Amino acid sequence: MGMVENIASLRADQRFADTDHWASFGAQWASGDSKRIECLSVVDETHDVKTFVFQCPDYPALAYEPGQFLTVSPVIDGQSVSRCYTLSSTPTRPFTFSITVKRVPGGAVSNWLHDHLKAGSALAASGPAGIFTPVAAPARKLLYLSAGSGVTPLMAMTRAAADLHADLDIVFVHSARTPKDIIFREELARLERALPNLRTLFFCEGLGDEPHWQGPLGRLSADELQRQIPDFKEREVFTCGPKGYMDATKALLGNAGFDLGRYHQESFDINAEEVLEALAEPAGAGQAQDTFTVRLARSGKVFTMTPDQTVLSAAKKAGAVVPSSCSQGVCGTCKTAVLEGTVEMKHNGGIRQREIDKGLRLLCCSRPTSDLVVDL
Ligand SMILES: Cc1cc2nc3c(=O)[nH]c(=O)nc-3n(C[C@H](O)[C@H](O)[C@H](O)COP(=O)(O)OP(=O)(O)OC[C@H]3O[C@@H](n4cnc5c(N)ncnc54)[C@H](O)[C@@H]3O)c2cc1C
Ligand code: FES
Structure with a gap:
């Protein structure tokens, strides 16, 4: 039996929880790929929540699982800033898709989207990811x-x-x-x-x-x-x-x-937690404990960090600009090559085995187990 026949033989409640079923609704956008998405309309949901409806010229119909999210990367003050937003739309209507964003006081991206994104604006985004489906x-x-x-x-x-x-x-x-x-x-x-x-x-x-x-x-x-x-x-x-x-x-x-x-x-x-972690003194500050030296190959920055910090938060604290979004190992935004040394990485599906084999790691969920040289 082919895949399509297989899906057709499932009851609707079984299809609801079937990956192949959702994959059959349109083209699949690999989660790491960045594409241009175009805003079609903006809907006021409440006084501080808006829904942004999009289309992607590369995907007349888009496949994803209900509950997955996109990573959007607007350019704010000349810098690309990435954040994850769940696709609030249903994949059963695959020709357009939407995100629904609540303003976070002081937040960079949520306020930018509310204040600047209009019908006709375009945005960089990378593809649907996530396992909360x-x-x-x-x-x-x-x-x-x-x-x-x-x-x-x-x-x-x-x-x-x-x-x-x-x-x-x-x-x-x-x-x-x-x-x-x-x-x-x-x-x-x-x-x-x-x-x-x-x-x-x-x-x-x-x-x-x-x-x-x-x-x-x-x-x-x-x-x-x-x-x-x-x-x-x-x-x-x-x-x-x-x-x-x-x-x-x-x-x-x-x-x-x-x-x-x-x-x-x-x-x-997660971002708020990451901010707090990045600003906080490392655990055990003032006491003798293991530290590792990290060198950023491109910028030449060198810093030390403890094994209880993530490489992402330590690098940010040292002043490096590292793209990141979910901070939980799902979106893939912080994927970077570790050129020398070893880390312990606990990811949630944001990286493939073949990428790991090539030396790539998700810095948001990697902690050092030796000195490192990182491709940043
Ligand atoms: C998988 C996933 C799905 C998500 N889906 C949605 C969704 O559907 N809808 C939605 O609205 N959100 C969603 N989010 C949250 C979203 O990604 C953003 O985290 C949220 O919009 C806030 O981003 P921001 O850039 O506006 O705020 P940020 O700039 O990231 O700030 C977050 C908070 O930290 C504070 N802060 C920032 N910098 C500092 C600093 N230096 N010192 C102290 N405090 C600081 C800010 O004041 C703010 O309170 C999702 C997140 C994840 C991980
Ligand atoms: S920031 Fe999302 S995987 Fe690291």
């Missing part, structure tokens, strides 16, 4: 938990499930500051009316300017989890949001007896 854990009963802009991968999955008419039982829980901060609120309400097995639940920390809001207030608690989703232990959980939200959610589920082997998460606010 239904393929990671096929299941029919799902619990999607998100906060803030973390809604985007779960929205992509829900839109895809709806278009496929997949027989999936989804509870979609989203936490927002106030009702007016709920991203995709109207569309989720419409999808809930259309799909018998989709249930949405919004938790708001405050009422804001909607004093008549009837939904639950506060954060998701153990009691609310039991009361609202009594069968939560039977579900595969996908969580996305700020680190604090995800830590709290994981602890809540673990304490409630949920099998964390069925828990999947994607973190968005």
